[in-house]
Amino acid sequence: MPSAVDDYIKQNESRFLEELLELLRIPSVSTLPEHTEDVARAAGFVASALERAGIENVQVIPTANHPLIYGDWLHAPGKPTVLCYGHYDVQPPDPLELWKTPPFEPSIRDGNIYARGSADDKGQMYMHIKAIEALRSTNGGKLPVNVKFLIEGEEEVGGESIAKYVPKNKDRLKADVALVSDTELFADGVPTLCVGLRGLMYLEVEATGPARDLHSGMYGGAAPNAVYGLIQLLAKAKDGDGRILIPGVYDDVAIPDPVEVESWKRLPFSEQEFLRLVGSTELTGEPDQSVLARIWARPTFEVHGIAGGFTGAGAKTVIPAKAVAKVSFRMVPNQNPDRVLAAFKKWVKDNTPKGIQTEVRVLSAAPAILVNPHHPAIDVAAKTFSETLGKPTVFIRGGGSIPIVGEFASELGIPTVLMGFGLPDDGLHSPNEKYRIANYYLGIRTIAHFLERYGEIS
Amino acid sequence: MPSAVDDYIKQNESRFLEELLELLRIPSVSTLPEHTEDVARAAGFVASALERAGIENVQVIPTANHPLIYGDWLHAPGKPTVLCYGHYDVQPPDPLELWKTPPFEPSIRDGNIYARGSADDKGQMYMHIKAIEALRSTNGGKLPVNVKFLIEGEEEVGGESIAKYVPKNKDRLKADVALVSDTELFADGVPTLCVGLRGLMYLEVEATGPARDLHSGMYGGAAPNAVYGLIQLLAKAKDGDGRILIPGVYDDVAIPDPVEVESWKRLPFSEQEFLRLVGSTELTGEPDQSVLARIWARPTFEVHGIAGGFTGAGAKTVIPAKAVAKVSFRMVPNQNPDRVLAAFKKWVKDNTPKGIQTEVRVLSAAPAILVNPHHPAIDVAAKTFSETLGKPTVFIRGGGSIPIVGEFASELGIPTVLMGFGLPDDGLHSPNEKYRIANYYLGIRTIAHFLERYGEIS
Numbered sequence: 001m002p003s004a005v006d007d008y009i010k011q012n013e014s015r016f017l018e019e020l021l022e023l024l025r026i027p028s029v030s031t032l033p034e035h036t037e038d039v040a041r042a043a044g045f046v047a048s049a050l051e052r053a054g055i056e057n058v059q060v061i062p063t064a065n066h067p068l069i070y071g072d073w074l075h076a077p078g079k080p081t082v083l084c085y086g087h088y089d090v091q092p093p094d095p096l097e098l099w100k101t102p103p104f105e106p107s108i109r110d111g112n113i114y115a116r117g118s119a120d121d122k123g124q125m126y127m128h129i130k131a132i133e134a135l136r137s138t139n140g141g142k143l144p145v146n147v148k149f150l151i152e153g154e155e156e157v158g159g160e161s162i163a164k165y166v167p168k169n170k171d172r173l174k175a176d177v178a179l180v181s182d183t184e185l186f187a188d189g190v191p192t193l194c195v196g197l198r199g200l201m202y203l204e205v206e207a208t209g210p211a212r213d214l215h216s217g218m219y220g221g222a223a224p225n226a227v228y229g230l231i232q233l234l235a236k237a238k239d240g241d242g243r244i245l246i247p248g249v250y251d252d253v254a255i256p257d258p259v260e261v262e263s264w265k266r267l268p269f270s271e272q273e274f275l276r277l278v279g280s281t282e283l284t285g286e287p288d289q290s291v292l293a294r295i296w297a298r299p300t301f302e303v304h305g306i307a308g309g310f311t312g313a314g315a316k317t318v319i320p321a322k323a324v325a326k327v328s329f330r331m332v333p334n335q336n337p338d339r340v341l342a343a344f345k346k347w348v349k350d351n352t353p354k355g356i357q358t359e360v361r362v363l364s365a366a367p368a369i370l371v372n373p374h375h376p377a378i379d380v381a382a383k384t385f386s387e388t389l390g391k392p393t394v395f396i397r398g399g400g401s402i403p404i405v406g407e408f409a410s411e412l413g414i415p416t417v418l419m420g421f422g423l424p425d426d427g428l429h430s431p432n433e434k435y436r437i438a439n440y441y442l443g444i445r446t447i448a449h450f451l452e453r454y455g456e457i458s
Numbered sequence: 459m460p461s462a463v464d465d466y467i468k469q470n471e472s473r474f475l476e477e478l479l480e481l482l483r484i485p486s487v488s489t490l491p492e493h494t495e496d497v498a499r500a501a502g503f504v505a506s507a508l509e510r511a512g513i514e515n516v517q518v519i520p521t522a523n524h525p526l527i528y529g530d531w532l533h534a535p536g537k538p539t540v541l542c543y544g545h546y547d548v549q550p551p552d553p554l555e556l557w558k559t560p561p562f563e564p565s566i567r568d569g570n571i572y573a574r575g576s577a578d579d580k581g582q583m584y585m586h587i588k589a590i591e592a593l594r595s596t597n598g599g600k601l602p603v604n605v606k607f608l609i610e611g612e613e614e615v616g617g618e619s620i621a622k623y624v625p626k627n628k629d630r631l632k633a634d635v636a637l638v639s640d641t642e643l644f645a646d647g648v649p650t651l652c653v654g655l656r657g658l659m660y661l662e663v664e665a666t667g668p669a670r671d672l673h674s675g676m677y678g679g680a681a682p683n684a685v686y687g688l689i690q691l692l693a694k695a696k697d698g699d700g701r702i703l704i705p706g707v708y709d710d711v712a713i714p715d716p717v718e719v720e721s722w723k724r725l726p727f728s729e730q731e732f733l734r735l736v737g738s739t740e741l742t743g744e745p746d747q748s749v750l751a752r753i754w755a756r757p758t759f760e761v762h763g764i765a766g767g768f769t770g771a772g773a774k775t776v777i778p779a780k781a782v783a784k785v786s787f788r789m790v791p792n793q794n795p796d797r798v799l800a801a802f803k804k805w806v807k808d809n810t811p812k813g814i815q816t817e818v819r820v821l822s823a824a825p826a827i828l829v830n831p832h833h834p835a836i837d838v839a840a841k842t843f844s845e846t847l848g849k850p851t852v853f854i855r856g857g858g859s860i861p862i863v864g865e866f867a868s869e870l871g872i873p874t875v876l877m878g879f880g881l882p883d884d885g886l887h888s889p890n891e892k893y894r895i896a897n898y899y900l901g902i903r904t905i906a907h908f909l910e911r912y913g914e915i916s
Contacts, residue, residue, distance in 0.1 A: 031772030092774055098670065157772050198675060202773040211737020212556065215887040216760045217656060217858020220788050221700070221752035222743045223736045228696070228761045235693030238686070240811055242679070278681045279669020279779075280813045285680045294679035302674045303686045304776050309763025310784055314489030314615050315660040315821050316550055317786060317858075318762050318887055321737075326768055328775060330678050353698055355738045363773050400675025400775075429673040429776055 004138040005448045009130075013441055016130050017113075019049065020440065023088070023122050024115040027104040030066055030089035030157045039153050042088045042122075043067045046151055049126070053133040054141065055149060063161030066153030070172070073132070074146045079455050080377075081146040083175035083414070085404055086125025086182065087155035090117035091429045098431035111437050118435035119426040124181035125151060127421070127443035134448050144455030148175055152404070155182075158202065158364025159403045166407045177377035178408045179450075181443060183420030186396050187268045191385035193378060194418035196296065196397035197405060199331035199368040201340060204361040205230065205348060206324045207308075214319040224355030227309040227323040232353050234325060237301050242285040244301050248343030254334035256297045260395075264292045267394055277425055296397035299340075300330040330399065337365040366403030371415050380457060381417045384450040388442060400428075419450070462596040463906045467588070471899055474588050475571075477507065478898065481546070481580050482573040485562040488524055488547035488615045497611050500546045500580075501525040504609055507584070511591040512599065513607060521619035524611030528630070531590070532604045537913050538835075539604040541633035541872070543862055544583025544640065545613035548575035549887045556889035569895050576893035577884040582639035583609060585879070585901035592906050602913030606633055610862070613640075616660065616822025617861045624865045635835035636866045637908075639901060641878030644854050645726045649843035651836060652876035654754065654855035655863060657789035657826040659798060662819040663688065663806060664782045665766075672777040682813030685767040685781040690811050692783060695759050700743040702759050706801030712792035714755045718853075722750045725852055735883055754855035757798075758788040788857065795823040824861030829873045835912060839875045842908040846900060858886075877904070 002010070009016075028042035029035040043060050047069050050058045055071035066089060074081070093103035093116045101107035106115035113123065128149070135143050150173060152162040166173060183194040209224035238244055271291055275283055285294040308323030310316035329340055345360050352358045371378065373395050382393040398418070405416045421443035427433045460468070467474075486500035487493040501518050505527050508516045513529035524547060532539070551561035551574045559565035564573035571581065586607070593601050608631060610620040624631060641652040667684035668677070696702055729749055733741055743752040766781030768774035787798050803818050810816045829836065831853050840851040856876070863874045879901035885891045 031770070031774065033771065092768070092770065094768075094770075095671070156774075200675070200775065202775070209738050212885065212888045212890075213553070214736065215858060216758070216762070216786060217658070217788060217856065218882075218886065219736060219753065220758040220760050220857060221756050222732070222741045222749050224738050224740075224742045225760060227763060228692070231689045231761060231764075232693045232696075232698070234686070235690045238690075240690070274680070278672065278677060280667050280682050281815070282682075282813045283680045284682045284811075284813045289679075291680050295677065298679050300674070300678040302678050302683060302775075302777060303689060303767070304674070304774060305685060305767025305769040305778065306689075306764045307769035309761070310550070310552075311763040311765035311782070312489070312550065312552075313491065315784065315786075316489065316614075316762060316887070317658065317660070317760075319760060320763065324769070326773065328674060328773075330675060353742075355740045355742045357739070398675065399678060400673060424676075427670065428676065429774070430670045432670075 005134050006445060008134045008138050009441060009444050016444065017437060020123055020126050021106045021113070023126060024106045024113065024117055025104055028089050028153065029092050030154055032092055039066045039089055043069055043153055046088050049129050050149055053129050054136045055132065065161055068162055068165055069151040070149065072148040073143055076143055076146045076455065079145045080176040081148060081174065082451060082454065083148045083150060083173060083178040084128045085150050085178055085180045086128060087121045087152050088125060089153040089156050090120070090122065091156050095431060100432055112434040113437060114432055114434045116433050118433055119422040120428040120433065121155065121182045123435040123440055124420060124422065124443060127181055127440060127447055128179065130444045131447040131451065134444065135451060144452045148173060160364070162404055163407055167411045170412060173412055175412065175414055177414055178416040180402060180405060180416050180418050181420045182402055183398050183418050184422030184424060184426065186394055188423055189389060189391065190268060191389040191391055191393040193382055193385065193393055193395055194398045194420065195371040195373045195395050196333065197369050197402055198399050199335065199337065199366045200401035200403070201329045201331065201337050201365040202363040203327050204324055204363060205327055206322065206359045206361070207233070208322050208357045209355055210319060210321045213321050216317040216319045219319055223319050225319045226356060227306065227320045229353045229356035230306060230323045230325055233348065233351050233358065234303055236351055241287050244299065246301065246343055246347045249299060249340060252334045252336060252339065253299060253332055263395065267396065295399040297332050299332055299335060301327065303327050330401070331368050333368045333370050335368060337367055341365065366401055366406055369406045369409060371418065375415045376457060377415065377417050377454060380454045381419055381450050384453050385419065385446055388446045388449065419446070463592050464903060466592045466596050467899060467902050474902065475895060478581055478584050479564045479571070481584060482564045482571070482575055483562055486547050486611065487550050488612050490550055497524045497547055501527055501611055504546050507587050508607055511587050512594045513590065523619055526620055526623055527607065527609040529607040530605065531601055534601055534604045534913065537603045538634040539606060539632065540909060540912065541606045541608060541631060541636040542586045543608050543636055543638045544586060545579045545610045546583060547611040547614050548578070548580065549614050553889060558890055570892040571895060572890055572892045574891055576891055577880040578886040578891065579613065579640045581893040581898055582878060582880065582901060585639055585898060585905055586637065588902045589905035589909065592902065593909060602910045606631060618822070620862055621865055625869045628870060631870055633870065633872055635872055636874040638860060638863060638874050638876050639878045640860055641856050641876050642880030642882060642884065644852055646881055647847060647849065648726060649847040649849055649851040651840055651843065651851055651853055652856045652878065653829040653831045653853050654791065655827050655860055656857050657793065657795065657824045658859035658861070659787045659789065659795050659823040660821040661785050662782055662821060663785055664780065664817045666780050666815045667813055668777060668779045671779050674775040674777045677777055681777050683777045684814060685764065685778045687811045687814035688764060688781045688783055691806065691809050691816065692761055694809055699745050702757065704759065704801055704805045707757060707798060710792045710794060710797065711757060711790055721853065725854065753857040755790050757790055757793060759785065761785050788859070789826050791826045791828050793826065795825055799823065824859055824864055827864045827867055829876065833873045834915060835873065835875050838912045838915060839877055839908050842911050843877065843904055846904045846907065877908070
């Protein structure tokens, strides 16, 4: 039977949607300097939304890069405190030409909102705020638990500012559990809690060869080529299947618990459907690992792009003097970013081709995290989620990284409920990213009920 | 003792320089569509210059891409006909940030003109026009030989239009010899004729993997990466020294005549100086070949750049769906572009990694050429050149490609005098391309005297 909260949410759906669309129109691309003002505008929008929802002490906190937003409501003595986290920054939208409708002009088609950031993470972060509004509006301005909000604008660029802020503000951020909605349902209609995330180390590898770009006719055959040197180096990082060949990278990899591995086999996972989402002729990766193990419990080495040389229209016969590759490692539990970096640097040094110099730069690094699925907050979350969707909650891992979850564990000593409402085909970081409108409302309801029930167990 | 022609050139040096600077100010970058109008403007400039020099029947001939320019002066009955070729288009100037002064605002420093196209080829092509002016002005409007001019605007993009024009206009272009100034002195002060040029085949290799760019957290470990697939493919093309590993590519390579190889050993060549020009820590290439053989008589495979994935500032964790590499083969005498292409296509097919599709596109293809050094015009050119510089002329090859020289041989049945006045450190295709002003005047004098002497032998 629908509660007062459910009724309130139902009655306000169209306004909740409009507010989200307004936020999605702000191109808060954190990695591109030309969008710095847009990112600041998105921060202001979120801060206002928190205030309108009745959150107190709302502050937009300047950082060396993009602002953090803090706010709290602490009038439930004796009740637990939930630290709500989300991010208002988004990935760059390129390649733009592949978007059916512009990335920052949200378009509604077939019950979905198409826009950059719709699922990752504006649409999910905003559910928290609307859940708070619904709870307060139907309960005389009161909340069933104490809440704190910490929302960042650098999640897509490594989250450096929040990583500095958390250790310095442990008292302010003190809580019993963190709540993050930046993940997805394992499959449509399946209540899902994520209890593990891979870490991420993002690097640049720069190769230099000749002192300047050379004419390939005059020097070709005798002069080193920086782009080709980088290609020859990076090609050695993995074998034809996708197994990493860099010595030491697999050394510390934790083997998942057999019980957990067993539970993955019961998930409604179709390799065929996964291949359809990927859209290639076949999958790659370590042949002796299941697909879920490959994306959840195994490290990866990925090359995201190479800049350097000539890539414009037509022909330029140049031997490039310089090339930079963007590469990353996804890391799994027990892997230490410093050790992986040391192994990579040594390997780069040992394998740099003749006539080429290389340099490795770290853009960000965060280890993997694992959450205890038997923690009381996780337990309440699982039960609530089962009720709203009418099915048992499944526990999965995620292949992506939410670096702050590791900080919450190590600095604040609290676990994180990773309760997300995206779908596997939402296209995060891709053209035509979408978020299903029904899941937006489902998320608001589920979060509101989770907070209610969590307030009851104390 | 200086002749009347020498005096005329001396007296008009500053005007000749000003005219060239004006031409260099036109950014006639043939490969970039946004410069189409500039290329047309450069064509108009050259046509006017020809008319002012007394060349008749000057025509700007429209083509599918950039215009050709034709002109002639045919009033020396019984004398040979020289077909003067040059190009008024230039390479793109990027990377712009490495130019000390803007590429299309010619700057004079230390006796050099710094500008894109100063040496390749505007500065050299324009010498022909000024030599004609000097000859006519000092000889009552007459020339010692018949001349035809054919000047193109697509040399830097494969020369498709001129390659179509020549076979269809054999009568119009009938001549005894072609004259091209698009090469360089072997060393400062050494009169040099080029008697061999490598061919060039410029290709694009496109790799596709996933249907769209994917989130590397969600799919990393199981999804193919188009950029990495292309890297793994291309890395196999050469070994660590630079030897090409693509089966069949070396099959037809002609071994140079031992006499020619012997003569290369007597050239004032310093590997140390060559390394200094390259600016890297060491040279690469086939270890069993001399440096001159590697750049003149051996084929190369070069990767000029890879587009695809993320290469902007900061971090984007994307598994790229698509990647395109610009690659080329330099070919030597006896290699057939069609056979090299077939070998490459087969190799690409056989080595394309799992989950990746590849496609090869040809942007241009022209075979290598060799000129008989004992041809009378080459002989006269060598003698003239020896006189203007006071040293024996050396015969060398060039590693670059001037595709039209092959067309002149096969379609018109004439050899080409490759008499260029650049210097090895001119930086063709590189930032800060330069041309020495003294060599510009030297070129005008030497060409004028070559035409005079060539007129005497008939």
